[in-house]
Amino acid sequence: MSELNHVLEFLVRDYECDMQGVVNNAVYQNYLEHARHEFIKTLGIDFAEMARQKINLVVVRAELDYKQPLVSGDRFRVATRLEKISPVRYGFIQEIQRLADGALVLQGKIIGTALNEKGRPRLPKEIRDAFDR
Amino acid sequence: MSELNHVLEFLVRDYECDMQGVVNNAVYQNYLEHARHEFIKTLGIDFAEMARQKINLVVVRAELDYKQPLVSGDRFRVATRLEKISPVRYGFIQEIQRLADGALVLQGKIIGTALNEKGRPRLPKEIRDAFDR
Amino acid sequence: MSELNHVLEFLVRDYECDMQGVVNNAVYQNYLEHARHEFIKTLGIDFAEMARQKINLVVVRAELDYKQPLVSGDRFRVATRLEKISPVRYGFIQEIQRLADGALVLQGKIIGTALNEKGRPRLPKEIRDAFDR
Amino acid sequence: MSELNHVLEFLVRDYECDMQGVVNNAVYQNYLEHARHEFIKTLGIDFAEMARQKINLVVVRAELDYKQPLVSGDRFRVATRLEKISPVRYGFIQEIQRLADGALVLQGKIIGTALNEKGRPRLPKEIRDAFDR
Numbered sequence: 001m002s003e004l005n006h007v008l009e010f011l012v013r014d015y016e017c018d019m020q021g022v023v024n025n026a027v028y029q030n031y032l033e034h035a036r037h038e039f040i041k042t043l044g045i046d047f048a049e050m051a052r053q054k055i056n057l058v059v060v061r062a063e064l065d066y067k068q069p070l071v072s073g074d075r076f077r078v079a080t081r082l083e084k085i086s087p088v089r090y091g092f093i094q095e096i097q098r099l100a101d102g103a104l105v106l107q108g109k110i111i112g113t114a115l116n117e118k119g120r121p122r123l124p125k126e127i128r129d130a131f132d133r
Numbered sequence: 134m135s136e137l138n139h140v141l142e143f144l145v146r147d148y149e150c151d152m153q154g155v156v157n158n159a160v161y162q163n164y165l166e167h168a169r170h171e172f173i174k175t176l177g178i179d180f181a182e183m184a185r186q187k188i189n190l191v192v193v194r195a196e197l198d199y200k201q202p203l204v205s206g207d208r209f210r211v212a213t214r215l216e217k218i219s220p221v222r223y224g225f226i227q228e229i230q231r232l233a234d235g236a237l238v239l240q241g242k243i244i245g246t247a248l249n250e251k252g253r254p255r256l257p258k259e260i261r262d263a264f265d266r
Numbered sequence: 267m268s269e270l271n272h273v274l275e276f277l278v279r280d281y282e283c284d285m286q287g288v289v290n291n292a293v294y295q296n297y298l299e300h301a302r303h304e305f306i307k308t309l310g311i312d313f314a315e316m317a318r319q320k321i322n323l324v325v326v327r328a329e330l331d332y333k334q335p336l337v338s339g340d341r342f343r344v345a346t347r348l349e350k351i352s353p354v355r356y357g358f359i360q361e362i363q364r365l366a367d368g369a370l371v372l373q374g375k376i377i378g379t380a381l382n383e384k385g386r387p388r389l390p391k392e393i394r395d396a397f398d399r
Numbered sequence: 400m401s402e403l404n405h406v407l408e409f410l411v412r413d414y415e416c417d418m419q420g421v422v423n424n425a426v427y428q429n430y431l432e433h434a435r436h437e438f439i440k441t442l443g444i445d446f447a448e449m450a451r452q453k454i455n456l457v458v459v460r461a462e463l464d465y466k467q468p469l470v471s472g473d474r475f476r477v478a479t480r481l482e483k484i485s486p487v488r489y490g491f492i493q494e495i496q497r498l499a500d501g502a503l504v505l506q507g508k509i510i511g512t513a514l515n516e517k518g519r520p521r522l523p524k525e526i527r528d529a530f531d532r
Contacts, residue, residue: 286455290432291432292426295424299425329462331459
């Protein structure tokens with residue numbers, strides 16, 4: 001059984017910070033997306049290849065709890081766990097933690113589905129397989 | 134009593150679209166933020182001026198329900214409503230609607246607070262006044 | 267003969283500003299791109315439609331002279347002029363001007379071409395026609 | 400004498416790609432900026448700290464030659480070299496190379512200066528020292 005867990009380390013880039021001197025709220029979604037896409041690659045799912053095949057992995061809901069801001073120079077880790085929600089929906093439980101002190105930066109829950117070329121929800125085999133492993 | 138409602142129109146820009154040919158998930162947070170900042174300006178609150186005074190308006194939670202994607206060329210409207218949640222928290226109820234057909238694109242609830250220079254939550258007078266009007 | 271000139275007005279959005287409190291350098295390229303895409307639409311060329319047809323309009327060189335920074339709340343205008351450079355290359359001469367005082371913010375020259383599905387440079391008929399008008 | 404050279408490796412993130420399925424033109428400026436800021440850190444200059452001290456490192460001109468697009472999954476390297484241009488100006492010669500095949504992706508020349516609180520150009524001691532080493 002493959003682990004449905006994944007951890008990826010990042011470094012804040014200065015262009016991601018806004019006039020408050022902290023990472024802008026929207027940028028955390030970029031971090032979370034990148035972590036999810038790297039994670040699903042380890043399950044054999046390539047987001048870009050899916051898009052070319054007109055199978056669109058889409059987010060249907062995002063819940064984000066902002067706990068502490070990241071600032072220039074911060075290193076952090078995005079931990080991602082995948083869980084099945086329904087035959088056509090999956091959830092990513094994601095957490096951002098600052099490396100220097102282990103502070104919790106953000107907790108997120110991202111619910112997604114996959115839409116085939118007709119716009120019908122249908123999970124790709126690789127995701128269904130992952131849940132069965 | 135001033136209306137705690139605001140509507141702002143936008144046009145999708147091509148650089149906001151990702152390889153699926155739709156507006157990237159994170160970009161909706163940019164739209165919502167811009168709409169909120171334009172809204173609070175009508176209440177006498179300038180986000181940039183606040184930041185210069187070291188009063189930081191911050192988001193503590195975001196809930197985003199993605200209903201329909203926006204694509205290149207779409208015009209849309211962000212409607213924003215402000216409500217008091219507690220003495221130190223406020224909520225923005227936001228909705229994105231595509232202009233061409235009125236389709237609901239996204240529903241969001243953004244909970245925020247204001248932190249003074251010491252990092253203590255304290256709503257600026259202009260927001261408290263807005264709630265009292 | 268259609269005018270090979272175009273002007274588009276924008277408002278700085280707070281998320282476009284970085285920790286220096288000014289619009290981040292890279293964001294000006296977003297502004298310029300959006301202005302170019304709106305401009306070529308008036309010539310009958312839709313960037314997104316081209317991309318779907320696998321005709322890729324691409325930038326081969328950008329020269330950007332930063333004169334004055336834009337800050338939160340600034341309204342500005344992007345003026346764009348199109349000129350033919352060679353049978354397969356065109357140039358956009360672009361200028362950003364702050365509305366409040368007419369200050370010159372940025373001068374840019376963006377050289378582009380169009381690549382067909384085989385990656386060969388070939389200008390679309392609409393652009394060639396525009397030059398012949 | 401410290402080397403005025405620096406190399407940083409990156410991985411394309413999917414949100415950086417646009418509807419053509421390639422990294423958007425503006426995003427390369429993000430890459431270049433991040434590489435420059437990491438480079439100057441090795442010279443003892445922290446961009447964020449400078450900004451807090453109201454010494455603003457600013458770009459006055461950027462020249463970017465786009466050679467090959469990067470796509471989802473590409474790993475690449477940004478090589479940066481710093482050279483003195485005048486008592487108040489410095490230039491970064493930057494090159495992006497795809498790791499898989501060594502293809503040249505982009506060549507850039509970024510000319511910058513530093514402005515003190517009064518907006519007068521004046522290079523910080525650390526940069527002047529770097530040139531003298």
